[in-house]
Amino acid sequence: MELRHLRYFSVLAEELHFGRAARRLSISQPPLSVAIRQLEESVGARLFERNSKEVRLTPAGEALRISARRVLLQAEEAALEARDVATGSAGRLRIGFVGAMLYRGLPQALRAFQATHPAVRITLSELNSGVQIAELLNDRLDLGFAHTRRVPPELQQRLLLSEPFVCCLPAGHALARKRVLAPGDLRDQPFVLFSREASPDYHERILSICADAGFLPEVRHEVRHWLAVVSLVSQGMGVALVPQAMRHSALRGAVFRPLDRAVAQSEAYGVWRTGPPNVLVERLLQGVAESIAAAAGLQA
8 A cells, every 4th residue: 555545545535536536636547547446455445436427435435534634644744844854944952961061152052043943852961971972872862062082983073162271269268369370289189070980081181280280189079070070169178170161150169260371171072973964963063163152252
């Protein structure tokens, strides 16, 4: 049974006249008769009673008429949905993000995207970089915003942001009185550090900043999210080196001071699966890049 057969049948069921039905379908009567005969053979029942004076639906034909209309409508809706997804008018986006992206323009970009794509369903998951990579590989995410530059060949990435690390201190800390800090000022201070398991890149980058200053940090606490790092520092649990964007977290009790020299940068990447282009992913990536650039311009 083909959709073409159901479409021919549906038109004939409405017209109950082979000539009129053929004209509506822009075909001649013989192909219509052949299609109806093939459909009856497929169904295993006569669908029409026909003689020289009239054409009538049989009980089997009446039953099929209702089902055929439903199937044809579903097929049309499926085609429209596929077309909308292909053009970016509808669909879904499953997005993973590291917490720092909340302070880098991601919420603003999502609001703008949703305003112009109201039929697109967006779901957000805050995940560390390693988990995002795994979720993308298992097709449980469409797009990730991660800190790692190390991705497998099944994934593509785009650098969205490179910004300096800054020092995060408890507000009452003696070093908070200084306007600018050297990495070496943090020697002998208890550190709150981003977990190696959560983001090997960031863990190693922070350790390298300390090593270049001639010391290894005394790590008291390891956590999996940047907001947790800042939160622990705000409660006097240690000091930390964090991406500059975390200055906007506005957690009471934490202060931020720039470093006096260029050190390894904090980088944010858009990451997605290699394959046929996804217009929704491309548009959102562009929106996030523009939002980050706009925020950087305001801060300049």
